[in-house]
Amino acid sequence: MADAPTPEFTTLAHPAPVPGETRDEALANPGFGTLFSDHMTVVDYDADKGGWHSAQVGPREPLSLDPATAVLHYAQEIFEGMKAYRQEDGGIALFRPEQNARRFNESARRMAMPEVPEELFLEAVKRQVMADREWFPTVEGGALYLRPFMFASEAFLGVRPARQYKFITIASPVGGYFKSGAPAVSIWVSRDYVRAARGGTGAAKTGGNYAASLVPQSEATARGHDQVVFLDAVERKWIEELGGMNLFFVMKDGSIVTPPLTGTILPGITRDSLITLARDEGLDVREEPYSIDQWRDDATSGRLVETMACGTAAVVTPVGKVAGPEGEFTIGSGGPGQLTQKLRDRLVGIQRGTHPDNHGWIVRLD
Structure with missing residues (x-):
């Protein structure tokens, strides 16, 4: 119909x-x-x-x-x-x-x-x-x-x-999505729960996906963190997404990695917009698997300098700390990164009419 x-x-x-x-x-x-x-x-x-x-x-x-x-x-x-x-x-x-x-x-x-x-x-x-x-x-x-x-x-x-x-x-x-008001959010890695598996409903925006995240999100909150991050359902090593946001990883060389759309994560509209805006800046954006071990190792070595979460509700939010059963690590200085702030400012500027809309994304209602 x-x-x-x-x-x-x-x-x-x-x-x-x-x-x-x-x-x-x-x-x-x-x-x-x-x-x-x-x-x-x-x-x-x-x-x-x-x-x-x-x-x-x-x-x-x-x-x-x-x-x-x-x-x-x-x-x-x-x-x-x-x-x-x-x-x-x-x-x-x-x-x-x-x-x-x-x-x-x-x-x-x-x-x-x-x-x-x-x-x-x-x-x-x-x-x-x-x-x-x-x-x-x-x-x-x-x-x-x-x-x-x-x-x-x-x-x-x-x-x-x-x-x-x-x-x-x-x-x-x-108003703002996160109640903490912190300059960067803290993430808990869920090892006991998964959000979705291939062939399931992970790419659909349906209530059951969010219901499945409530227990692990509650565990993250109880441990003093803002959000939970899910790993893949098979190997339990590949990063997928947060309870309601996509993730980007910014490397020291200026390249960006984000998990690919394989049917287990939501194809975020903010995610797609950030990929476009980053490429407008001449940056290399790769949609490829990225593991929790890579995340920890790259953050510890300094190869990874920023991580940002994004979605309609939270817009673009820096991730400052990641914790899990194996311990915790800090992203960069633990606060907002320069590229995260630049892309956020560019996106919000387009949304609110203070920056040129070169892609025809804005639909005026008056």
């Missing part, structure tokens, strides 16, 4: 939006992922009724689900994470939203779910942003985080793909 006509959106009046004074007070210190805007977009899918239908923008409100709703039993659920940004001139823009739409559909295919037409995905996101354009946080570095998601809404018990789905977008004003 990916090529089906896009249904027309209707708009429902909000009977009780958050008062402006209350909203503005919250926007001065929004945190991350706990404050939500007034509206949501909802589009229904029914395989027996021609596919996608009943698109609307309306008040954000609780969902009513039958106890037999398929997602509660068989986990057919996918989502995206993206942001809308205030521009230097006061306008509003999205960053590479078509890539989110395409990745969303790649996830849908892996989870035996219907594809959302790219035009419908983008229209839902744009309408969500414009409905809540007063919800941009005023804190430095703030943005409007967008969460398009889809789940199986048919009520039945039986192991088969559902025939009914809901595609919804909600918005959350956000």
